[in-house]
Amino acid sequence: MSASPWLVVPAAGQGRRMGADRPKQYLTLDARPVMAHTLTRLHAAFPGARLCLCLDPDDAWFDPDWVLFADWRRVAGGAERADSVANALGAIAHEARDDDLVLVHDVARPCVAVEDLRRLMRVLADDAVGGLLAATVADTMKRDDGGGRVARTEPRAGLWHALTPQGFRYGLLNQALRQAMASGVTVTDEASAVEALGHAPRLVPGRRDNLKITHPEDLALAGMILAAQASAHSETAPAGVAER
Numbered sequence: 201m202s203a204s205p206w207l208v209v210p211a212a213g214q215g216r217r218m219g220a221d222r223p224k225q226y227l228t229l230d231a232r233p234v235m236a237h238t239l240t241r242l243h244a245a246f247p248g249a250r251l252c253l254c255l256d257p258d259d260a261w262f263d264p265d266w267v268l269f270a271d272w273r274r275v276a277g278g279a280e281r282a283d284s285v286a287n288a289l290g291a292i293a294h295e296a297r298d299d300d301l302v303l304v305h306d307v308a309r310p311c312v313a314v315e316d317l318r319r320l321m322r323v324l325a326d327d328a329v330g331g332l333l334a335a336t337v338a339d340t341m342k343r344d345d346g347g348g349r350v351a352r353t354e355p356r357a358g359l360w361h362a363l364t365p366q367g368f369r370y371g372l373l374n375q376a377l378r379q380a381m382a383s384g385v386t387v388t389d390e391a392s393a394v395e396a397l398g399h400a401p402r403l404v405p406g407r408r409d410n411l412k413i414t415h416p417e418d419l420a421l422a423g424m425i426l427a428a429q430a431s432a433h434s435e436t437a438p439a440g441v442a443e444r
């Protein structure tokens with residue numbers, strides 16, 4: 201395995217739940233597009249990584265100036281997130297080795313902490329299966345009855361929120377996604393495709409503020425998270441250090 205991972209950033213979504221005038225990765229957050237924040241965080245953690253950026257072929261918003269990586273390629277997104285990631289893996293098939301680590305990170309998660317990225321990479325370096333950043337569920341969990349009332353309370357012990365990045369060896373991830381697609385199984389993350397092959401991905405506890413911007417109120421929340429992270433960092437870091 202090489203010391204730097206491959207990075208796949210699915211960024212071909214339309215942001216339908218956000219309902220904005222453009223895909224959410226192009227909305228402004230602290231004076232920069234969401235995508236620019238996300239790519240900057242990834243670059244701070246893995247400056248030598250090779251990047252695959254999945255974009256809608258009709259994307260009219262993307263600016264290559266936001267990409268700080270020396271080695272990167274644009275890949276056409278697919279109908280679903282899993283299709284976009286599979287396209288990225290297909291695009292690097294001639295370069296990637298089966299045991300290369302591939303980290304997949306949603307463009308819609310701009311608040312991911314650099315320390316979480318580095319820790320995930322350290323943990324996965326020695327893990328035969330791979331894994332994901334995740335956070336334990338904090339609220340009491342209700343199952344609805346389909347009619348707006350509670351059917352029952354679900355036990356929350358052992359429940360985790362799946363975050364990103366999610367990292368797996370190229371060969372395993374490629375096989376898992378191809379198999380899920382061939383069998384018509386809907387997978388919303390890489391881990392579920394790998395689980396379907398019978399493997400148990402490692403849960404790597406991550407910060408709860410690794411928010412996926414999904415609904416309109418999330419943009420302001422992400423802004424507050426970035427401000428809080430910057431403020432916490434400036435209190436602890438030596439002068440001149442800009443990472444978060």
Ligand SMILES: Nc1ccn([C@@H]2O[C@H](COP(=O)(O)OP(=O)(O)OP(=O)(O)O)[C@@H](O)[C@H]2O)c(=O)n1
Binds near residue numbers: 216218225305309414
């Ligand atoms: N066909 C798709 C769909 C999603 N994504 C990406 O997958 C990530 C997670 O998806 P989600 O939060 O659902 O984003 P959207 O699909 O844009 O949102 P929505 O489902 O509300 O339309 C995002 O970074 C999104 O850009 C992608 O690359 N290709």
Ligand SMILES: C[C@](O)(CO)[C@H](O)COP(=O)(O)O
Binds near residue numbers: 364389390412
């Ligand atoms: C990959 C993911 O971010 C993990 O939480 C999530 O599954 C993707 O979100 P979506 O809304 O299901 O596309």
